[in-house]
Structures are given as structure tokens and as C-alpha cells.
Amino acid sequence: MKVLYFAWLRTKIGCAQEELSPPANVGDVAALMEWLKGRSPGHAEALADLSAVRAAVNQEFVSLDHVLAADDEVAMFPPITGG
């Protein structure tokens, strides 16, 4: 599973992209975020308030209960501010 971080999630985590194999009980995006918090203090800080985090799976916006597959590309980021 490829996990991408953007904007302040990237700067807090200190990394733009990770190749990960979460355990089988990590079934959806919310569970993945909980699991990621254990990887480092940076992950824990970036994912402390999930109401401020948005996600995309395979480049489509999804809600946190979106079910994950092993080869998904998962992105985490704050609300977007383009234009």
C-alpha cells in the first residue's frame, strides 16, 4: 500500500510517501490513520485531529470509513485551498 502525505501532514510526518503493509485488521481509512499514529510522534501529531484531515484512495476523495485494498494508493491531506 502506498501512502502519500500533503501540506502540513507531510511537514509534520517529515515524509511525502511511504510504502506500507498494514496488518489485516486495518480495514478502512480511519483504522489506517489510527495504526499510523503508532509509527512516530510526527505521525501521531499529524493525525491527532482527524476532523482536520481528508483522504483520497486511488485519487478519488473518500470518507474515513472507505474500505482499503492491499494495493491502494492512499493520500492524506488538509482541506484543499487551490484556485
Add this chain to the structure above:
Amino acid sequence: MKVLYFAWLRTKIGCAQEELSPPANVGDVAALMEWLKGRSPGHAEALADLSAVRAAVNQEFVSLDHVLAADDEVAMFPPITGG
């Protein structure tokens, strides 16, 4: 009084601008148009249907009952089609 014609009024009348001194009983724009019809068959044809004619006095749109002064600049034209 300066009288200007635009678009098909100009082509029917065959002239873009006339310097005229209408008689004292020509008090408003409608009366001026009636009086102009007597000047030539072109004028009569151009001003035959006043519902198709618009007017401006001193470069402001006016209705046909607008009262005229001797040194007014009066323009006659069809509904505008710019832009």
C-alpha cells in the same frame, strides 16, 4: 439644431448629419420626425414606422415626447446592436 442619422436611417436618408432650423411649432422629437418626413422620400421612408426608431438628444436616450431646444444635437437610429 444638429440632426444625426445612424445605421439604416442613415442609408435610407442618404446623409449622416444635417444642420436644420425647424419651425417654432416643432416642439418635441416626435414633431421633428414628422417635419423631417417632408424633406425627402428618403426621410419619409426612414421615419415611416416610428416604433422602429430610437432617439438621443445631446447624447442621452430620450422618448419621442422629449422637448427640443434650438441648439440640441438630435440623433435618430434603430435599436442598438453592439457587443
Add this chain to the structure above:
Amino acid sequence: MTATIIRVQEEDFDVGEELARLSEGTARMGAVVCFVGLVRDVAGVDAIESMTLEHYPGMTEAKLRQTVSQAEKRWPLEGCLVIHRYGHLEPRDRIVLVATASCHRDAAFEACRFVIDWLKTSAPFWKKEKSADGEYWVEQEHSDREAARRWEKD
């Protein structure tokens, strides 16, 4: 502070250059909206070969100034630009450019729409189109009168 540019001219204009000129001297404008009117090659069923735009020099400029000044009263604009051409034009030629600049896009969009809608029924221009059947003066479109009238209700 508002930059106001109004020009009535026979020559073509460069949209990029004109927009750049509008935003000279200020970094407060976050949004520029522009409308470009082009000569189409069809009108109804007829193929248009060319077009001639006649106008009323003096009154045209005055009416454009009035329109822009109304827009500047109604919306917080940082700049407003109107260029309208006259004379001989061919399909694809630019006829008119309206550009409005504001801090935010709402005002810029609304003001641009207002200026072009209002211009279409208040600036003294007349179009003559030339097709294979000959030349004829274009009639005013009902939709243009309605579009202008909409702004009177507010």
C-alpha cells in the same frame, strides 16, 4: 485607486496585454474576469462573410463611462476595462473586451456580466452583416433586452 480604461477603436487588441495593464500598480486584485465577444461565422441560417460596426462617436464613450461607473458603484472593483471595436470585422475577429478586477471573484464575475449586458443595450453600436444574400442591419435581440432589464430589478 480604481483603474478605469475605456477605448473605442478600429484596431484589434491583445487580451493578455490589456489585462496586464489593468493590474499594473496594484497587488490587491485577486480575481480578474474578462469577457471577449467574437464575430461568429453564422447568424441564424446564414453564413457571415463580414460585418461592419457603426457607432455614435462621443455618445458611445459617454455611455461606456456611465456603465462602468455604475458597475464601480455596485461592486468593490479594483479595475474595469472596456474596449469596443468599430469598422470592418470578419469571423473570429474580436469585437469587445470587458474585464473587471476585484479582491474576490464574486464581485468580478457579477460586474463583468453587468457591464456586457448593459453595454449591449446602452452603447450606441449598430451591426451590419454581410452574407451571400447581401448586407443587412442586425436586429436587436430580445434576449439582450431581457439580460439588461434583469439588472434594473436590484
Add this chain to the structure above:
Amino acid sequence: MTATIIRVQEEDFDVGEELARLSEGTARMGAVVCFVGLVRDVAGVDAIESMTLEHYPGMTEAKLRQTVSQAEKRWPLEGCLVIHRYGHLEPRDRIVLVATASCHRDAAFEACRFVIDWLKTSAPFWKKEKSADGEYWVEQEHSDREAARRWEKD
């Protein structure tokens, strides 16, 4: 027949050239509406020195294509162009260009507004502003969410 141009790039763009490219190959478009978003030198009370725009390569282009394709379904467009920059930007720099072309101005205005409103909440870009106080990530504006939501009602 519709010309669709979507680009995500670091370099600046020339509005005049891009609009000319949009209208190449057709004389059916009578109306082109464009929106240009510029970097302002203030945000709230802070003076902005510069800005960095980060995006999600791949998803950005996909989202822009989806947005344009929705606009093309909703309005009779002859062309639609979106160019969005990323990277380092300074006050007065162009950020985004949206241009829509149609036979008539109603469709062009509405579609242009739709694309910029929709893009603001669906294209994955994030702005970081730099002021005298340091660098901070910009928060999404409530008004942008509302502007995008308006189009969902129809």
C-alpha cells in the same frame, strides 16, 4: 468539436496566447469568458511576501478533467481551458486561468463560474503563505465551500 485544454504547470502563462489557442479551428464561438486568479499581497491583516502551491500530481489533472467534463455536459461549450500553476509564487503572479467559450455569453459565464467554484474545493492544491511572521498553511474558506455547494442543488 469542443477544444479542451488542461495543464498543471510551474511556469507562468500568457492569457492572450491561451485564449487565441482556445478559439483556433472554429468561428462558432461568439463569447469567451475567462477568470484569472492572482496572488494578492495581503491575507487578512498580514502582508504576503510569497506563496508556495503544492499539489497531488495525477489526481489534480484527473479532478480538473472531471470538472471540465461536467461543465461540458451542463452547458453547450465550444471550448474549455484550465491552467493551474504550482510552486513558488509572488504577489501579482497569475495562479490559475479558466476560460470557457460558447456561442452565447450566458453559457460561457455560467460554465466559467462553475469550473472555478468547483476547482477551488475539488482540485488537490494546498497554499502555504509566507509573511513577516513566518510560513503557514492557508485554511479552506467557508465561502469557497458554499460557492461549490451551490452548484450541487441544480
